[in-house]
Amino acid sequence: xxxxxxxHFLFLAVAALWTVALxxxxxxxxxxxxxxxxxxRISGNRILRGIAIVYIQIIQGTPLLILLFLIYFGVAVIGxxxxxxxxxxxxxxxxxxxxxxxEIWRGCIQxxxxxxxxxxxxxxxxxxxxMTRVILPQALRMATAPTVGFLVQIVKNTSLASVVGFVELxxxxxxxxxxIFEPFTIFIVVAGFYFAICYxxxxxSRSLERKLNVSxx
Amino acid sequence: xxxxxxxxxMAPGTDEATVTPLVRLANxxxxxxxxxxxxxxxxxxxxxxxxxxxxxxxxGKSTALRCIDAxxxxxxxxxxxxxxxVHDKDLDRRALRRDVGIVFQxxxxxxxxTVEQNIMLAPTCVKSMRKAEARELAxxxxxxxxxxxxxxxxxxxxxGGQQQRVAIARSLAMMPKVMLFDEVTSAxxxxxxxxxxxxxxxxxxxGMTMILVTHEMGFARKVASKIIYMYRGKVWESGPASMxxxxxxxxxxxxxxxxxx
Numbered sequence: 441x442x443x444x445x446x447x448h449f450l451f452l453a454v455a456a457l458w459t460v461a462l463x464x465x466x467x468x469x470x471x472x473x474x475x476x477x478x479x480x481r482i483s484g485n486r487i488l489r490g491i492a493i494v495y496i497q498i499i500q501g502t503p504l505l506i507l508l509f510l511i512y513f514g515v516a517v518i519g520x521x522x523x524x525x526x527x528x529x530x531x532x533x534x535x536x537x538x539x540x541x542x543e544i545w546r547g548c549i550q551x552x553x554x555x556x557x558x559x560x561x562x563x564x565x566x567x568x569x570x571m572t573r574v575i576l577p578q579a580l581r582m583a584t585a586p587t588v589g590f591l592v593q594i595v596k597n598t599s600l601a602s603v604v605g606f607v608e609l610x611x612x613x614x615x616x617x618x619x620i621f622e623p624f625t626i627f628i629v630v631a632g633f634y635f636a637i638c639y640x641x642x643x644x645s646r647s648l649e650r651k652l653n654v655s656x657x
Numbered sequence: 658x659x660x661x662x663x664x665x666x667m668a669p670g671t672d673e674a675t676v677t678p679l680v681r682l683a684n685x686x687x688x689x690x691x692x693x694x695x696x697x698x699x700x701x702x703x704x705x706x707x708x709x710x711x712x713x714x715x716x717g718k719s720t721a722l723r724c725i726d727a728x729x730x731x732x733x734x735x736x737x738x739x740x741x742x743v744h745d746k747d748l749d750r751r752a753l754r755r756d757v758g759i760v761f762q763x764x765x766x767x768x769x770x771t772v773e774q775n776i777m778l779a780p781t782c783v784k785s786m787r788k789a790e791a792r793e794l795a796x797x798x799x800x801x802x803x804x805x806x807x808x809x810x811x812x813x814x815x816x817g818g819q820q821q822r823v824a825i826a827r828s829l830a831m832m833p834k835v836m837l838f839d840e841v842t843s844a845x846x847x848x849x850x851x852x853x854x855x856x857x858x859x860x861x862x863x864g865m866t867m868i869l870v871t872h873e874m875g876f877a878r879k880v881a882s883k884i885i886y887m888y889r890g891k892v893w894e895s896g897p898a899s900m901x902x903x904x905x906x907x908x909x910x911x912x913x914x915x916x917x918x
Contacts, residue, residue, distance in 0.1 A: 559765035562726060563779035563831060564754035573778060577769045 444625045448616050455612030456633045462598045462608055463637075465530045467591055470537025477542035482549060492542070499539025504600050508532040512604040529601035529608075537594055544590060548583040549575060585649035592638045592645070599634075609633055678703045679835055679866050685724060685734035687717075694720045695731060696890035702835075702883070707867045709877040709898075712887035713912065718870040721887070722837050725868065726759050739834045755783065758833030762840040764820040766812040766827070772799065773808040776827045783831070791830075798826035802856045818849030822856055829860075836860065838869035874901070874913065886912065 480492035499507075512528040552575050560570040602611035613630040617623050678701040687695040694717045702708045710718045723729040725736060727743050727750050736743035739756040767775050776795035780786040786794070799805050802822035812820050821841055828836060838857065842850040854876050861867060861880045871877060877884060878898050886894040888908045894900065904910035 555761065555763055555765045556767065558728065559761065559767070561750075562728070562754055562757075562759045563827070564751045564783045565779065566751065566782075569782045573782065574767055578767075581769070 442620050444616075444620060444622050444629070448620070448626070449629065451616060452609065452612050452629060452633060455607055455609045456637070458607065459595065459598050459609040459633075460637065462526075462529055462533060462601060462606070463591070463595050466533030466537045466594050466598070469530070469534035470541055470594075473534060473538035474541030475545060477538055478545040478549065481542060481546045496539050496543055499536060500543070504532065504536045504597055505603060507536055508600060508604050511535075525601070525604050525606040528604045529598070529606040532604075533594065533598060533601065536597070537590075540590060540593075541587065544586050545579070545583055548579040548586075551582055552578045581652045584652060585645050588641055588645035588648060592641050595638050595641070596634060679706075679739055680708075680725060680868065681735075681737045682721070682725070683735045685721070685731050685736060687720060687724065687729065687731040694890050695724070695734075697734070698887070698890070698892055699734075700885050700892055700895060702866065702868055704834075704866055705864045706882045707861045707869070707880050708883045708885060709881040710868065710870045710885045710887060711872070711874070711877060711912070712893075716887040717890040718887050719839055722759075722839050722868060722870050725835075726757050726837060727753055728759075751783075755831065756834045757837060758828035758831060758835070759837040759839065760821070760824050760828055760841050762843050764812070764817070764824045766820055766823055768812055771809050771811055772804070772815070772823050775812070775823060776830045779827070779831050794830050795826070798830045799823070801829065801859070802826045803852070816849060817845050818852045821845065821849075821853045825853075825856055825860075835866045835868065838867065838871070840870050840872070842871065842873060877901070888912075 477492050477495060480488045481496065483489055483492075508528065511532045512523055512525070515528075516522050556574055556578065557570060560574040565573065598608055599610035601608055602614065605611075607615065609630055613626050617626050620626075680702040682701075683699050685695050685698040686693070694715075696717075698717065698721050700708070710721065712718050720729055724731050725738055725743065727748060731744070734744065738753060741748060741753045741756065743753065766772075767778070770778065773792060773795045776798055777788070777791040780791040780794055781788060796805060796808060799808055802825055804819060804822055804826070807815060807819065807823070812823065815823065825841075841857075842853050845853060850873070854873065857867070857869070858876075858880055878901060881898045884895060884898055884900055885892055886900075886909050888906075894904065894906050894909050900909075901913050904913060
């Protein structure tokens with residue numbers, strides 16, 4: 441049995457990059473899907489709205505762990521070949537993020553006073569123009585801080601991707617521990633990596649909140 | 658100021674001159690649940706007229722005004738505005754709103770845009786006007802409400818009275834044929850009220866067709882070519898401003914008696 445060395449540290453650093461990559465996939469994919477779901481959630485079409493509500497409820501009411509299992513093993517059961525770990529983890533985290541981002545953004549869009557819609561409507565703007573020129577710019581300002589806040593959640597939740605065999609930061613820690621069995625040292629370093637990724641995001645979120653709350657601009 | 662002429666309402670004799678009156682409500686009925694807010698409201702407003710709707714809170718004034726701009730649905734009756742049949746299921750709302758400007762009690766400026774951008778938004782979006790041209794238009798409209806120096810400020814940097822004047826300028830920039838004012842001074846102190854009323858008086862003088870809901874009785878006497886007194890969802894009494902001095906009904910007589918003269 442060896443001890444924790446720079447090779448191990450390097451191994452963790454590379455895994456941390458995978459954590460960041462997985463976060464990026466989940467955030468971008470989840471952002472796009474979540475925006476569509478948020479729009480569906482406030483659409484005038486009752487069916488569309490219903491589908492969005494059910495989708496959000498299911499995602500928010502299911503543990504991410506189960507979601508990942510379902511995608512990784514469930515798909516194989518239906519008859520497909522096994523899914524690559526990156527794909528399963530990416531899809532799982534994307535779906536998970538979309539459910540939460542949709543609800544955050546829906547709230548921000550609806551927090552823009554109804555009178556703003558009305559004023560835009562009375563100036564003969566189309567529904568699309570009202571949305572893009574009047575409502576979304578205001579909603580965006582409110583959404584920035586909670587969105588970055590949720591980004592921190594995604595970073596931490598990528599650790600669950602280890603259950604489908606994806607080697608990100610947490611899984612890399614486990615692998616090293618299996619060979620040198622120094623759990624305290626290893627997981628302190630792992631935790632340090634997570635903190636190094638999340639803390640700047642938290643700071644950024646808080647400064648955004650301060651900046652954007654000062655005025656409506 | 659020659660550019661101001663661009664903002665003047667369309668002169669009589671152009672396209673819709675044949676369709677008089679400009680605004681006509683006939684037997685409009687509307688309920689909120691069991692409460693009948695509009696109980697057969699009928700009135701007409703001719704081009705160039707300034708119609709002032711007065712009445713107690715809850716008498717249906719604002720609802721009537723909002724019905725004219727299709728902001729509220731109504732169950733029965735017909736409303737014609739500048740040739741648009743507002744009661745029609747196939748009403749082209751955007752076409753209606755190009756002809757009708759409305760100003761609200763709460764200003765409803767867009768807080769993320771500067772004063773000038775607030776005014777430029779609709780002309781560029783709806784009329785595909787070029788930015789430079791729209792900016793020119795915005796400056797003209799701002800000059801008309803006495804705020805030429807505030808173009809690049811944000812709404813929150815302005816007083817309530819200034820914000821309301823910007824809202825009027827924003828509406829004016831679309832060159833509406835009718836302007837609706839829904840208790841536009843109710844949130845303002847007397848001094849700010851005065852500056853907003855001055856702007857509205859100027860519009861009236863320039864021949865803009867206006868329908869306004871207000872509690873400013875002095876202003877009503879001064880500018881109204883027609884007063885519409887509403888009581889319990891009905892037009893109780895209507896006529897020239899002088900009718901305030903000789904009320905025909907005891908309800909109006911009590912209303913003007915207790916109100917500010």
